[in-house]
Amino acid sequence: MMLERLRLVSKFRQAYGIWRPRNGGLQKCCHGSERRDKQDTMTLALGQVVWIAVKPVIRIYFIVGTGFVLARFNILSVEATRAVSDIVITALMPMLAFSKIVQNIGISDIKNVGIICLTSFLLFGAGLAAAMGVRRVLPVPRKWQGGILAGGLFPNINDLPIVYLQSMDQGLVFTPEEVSKGVANVIIFVAMFLVCLFNLGGFRLIEGDFTYEDEESESGREEKSELAEAAARPASADELESIPTRDSANTLPTGGERSEGGVRPLVPVQLAGPPLSMWNTRLSSVSSFRRRDSITSTMRSIDLRSMPPQGIADLIREYSNVDQFGKRLSMQEAAHGAAPYGEVGSHMTPAATQRSLTRIITSEAAVHKEDIEASGSTLPPWLRRFPLTKHVVFFLKNCLRPCSISVMLALVIAFIPWVKALFVKVPDGPHIPDAPDKLPPLSFLLEFTSYIGAASVPFGLMLLGATLGRLRFGNLPPGFWKAALVLVLIRLIILPIIGILWSEALVRFKWVNWGDDKMLLFVIVLSWSLPTMTSIIYFTATYTPINALDTTQMDCASFFLMLQYPVLTVSLPFVVTYFLKVKLDV
Template identity: 55%
Template structure:
């Protein structure tokens, strides 16, 4: 089959149009405050715990077989080269160009981790219409991308790559944290006053280190929900509190929860108020206070003191549940506490906590789905229970002449199909909330240089690597062209959007300076306009010159 130059250009541009239309839709929904920060977090959790695992299981079981073990090995090796090259480029930029001290780890993470998942999958699913690739080849390419994604998750979670982002944050000293803990536990802190006399109604301080409502009167209290007169609480404001993150008048509305022994009060942002931008993401994702303590631990302590720490709450707030149901609720403290339940002599061994932490992260839904899918895909007798291919043995079929467990493939295909559209909508919604603050002098040069290295220079390395694989005899253009194409486009992807969520999670919601968020926002925002040109150019070149179509 031969393509004209016009056909090759159109085939490379058409997926970009679809991708950016979906991203733009998420952007508009975010600006209209329909896709709120809370909605982004909720949908992200659904994608992480259900949609992406279903997509991964379905594509791997259906499109990878035991003879593809070599291809899986090539993808693993390519991933190591891809991440290592990005890390090297970021290190060079950090060493010779102006980068804020508070983002020296973040720039390494930004260079090292590409956005492997929704973007390449959406690209491949647009090109499998028969002009260049068949639908079968497209599905095979999606399965290859998922293997790349597994290597990405292995590095950033299991091997602790998130610590590159976390190391940029310096919190208040531990002595102040301990003093604050004692004050909260004894109830003698000036920030919280509980009236005990009949004449004095209970008073609860709302705000703490988070945003607050300065003029909260009876009208404001009435909007907090259904509260009985016995449970009503007056609101006091501590003038000594540090100023919270805010980008508009709606930032004064509280998003934090304060729980007393009688009831819980939560203030919600009105749906018709203007969007708060990135400060909303911080309030939703922030997992630490100004002392670096996990908010989940503080919340658990409050529930325990209030006598409300039930079995269900214990399960929801457990370290394992928190780690595997969220993409960013993990930090160095989780590493250090891993293996604590083991015998003391074993826990004291240095490698123990890292080994336990590694296997804990293997319990993430997507990791479990991929592990199970690879086992099934590499064992023909198991694979025959789910799908029928030329290489699977013949087993007794269900009454509809389909494999006995084909209904699981139908379920995962139906649910998993929503993963990519939702992922791209979330990408647009997140970009819509990013705002560029005051940048470190000269940082724009460093960010732009690294972006050009990632999107213009690294794709050249990807093409050279594909050529090297063919010359070494590991793959051929005839049998492995989809694998080679998938490898090439993964070298041309922008940085991971998850870095925004990690940065917000490590930022206290009362932070005055947000250098890390300002840097990562600028770094991400300048990549997507450039990718409109660089990715189609790479694909056109690869189709015409490398694949000789």
């Protein structure tokens, strides 16, 4: 009787597709409805999530440590560091940006691009507000008032988030396709970072901290010193007659009326320009720089490795772009007595304009306030009268940076389906005849850019390690450590909380959802959890004179940056673990 009842129950379940399998899970029913097995819906253990969050940090610090060791052995010298940095920003990073955006961004992602741009301004604004609050409440040296604002405003939103994402493509949380799209989203963040730092003049926050010597007061001090020295010793009548006056120092003899013997007497003619004492000061600074630079440049790189590790003074020597008066000097022109860069009047020759543009778009930290003033100097006078003309021209000049051009070009290609189909296969897109290898006709360009661009991230992290290995700081201003520590805690603990709240707000606004846009939301939270940009060191070195005795700006920037990376080892994994486990429910 019991057997017959079980047989009937079994037939009933088979008829309606609701039988219970042996493992206790739910299987596919005879009606074709697919249900997930209990094992498939099981979330990851907390220990697994913690390891997923910590493993990328270990990878990052191993690469950073490699750069640190190479710098300590002078293999990655300051000259090599700058050369590799210029290669990254002019070639490697633009190629990585082009390949990732074209492959992973489409017409349906326009909304996400807009969300990234909005998030970028909120992120930069929040960091700036935090730095302003710290500067107002806690002791910050007068010479680093703008530097602390830049430290709060600009995160290191380049190599760190990319390598972190690429370490999570094992499929436990994100698929390789989702990670590639996340890298493309990070690159759009990078483009917004470049716009704020260069196009909108964010670098002026750092440059504004530097006050340079006054040229007239310097020349006056030299003349007083010479007069005092002359007064301290007795002089003969002949010597007194031969001493030139200040006015005659800037004159040249020329012919006047003929004397009785038929010889023209020499009449002094005033020369336009600064006094010779000012030129002597500048040329002595230039010659000092050239002597120091020639010693290093004539030494073979293999011999450099037997010397003590290069330090912050060598970094300043390589990057410094100004003299003690804050003027950028062209070494070759100054050596021949030509006018220094930036003092050729309101007009620049086409050759000088071309050199300035090349320097701006191929260097990371070689931009100066004089570049803003010189922008638009070749335009007609009536157009230069408008106050915003030079700023608009400077903005457009910075759009010619290789990374900016690459991002704009890639987005145009990605948003036009039939153009994108020339590079990658577009599902439900226009049909483009394949090349003989059954791939899109221009796929070889993506293969080229992907192959070259892959070197961008490891090189960038090694440069970070090399820079950190050279940082030193002297006597910090009293109480500054409090301001630096508080801003670091805000940067790495408070801002990530705001980032998580912002991601929840985006979901509540129904702009995104946790299922389809989880990678975008993760990238947003990751971007709020990053330390200050490494470029703050390069910019500070650029505006520091080579022979500067007071290096308060560099000391503060070094201490502030070095303080963040130990905290990052704890803060970043904690934020990622919380977001994955609580918000994404992995």
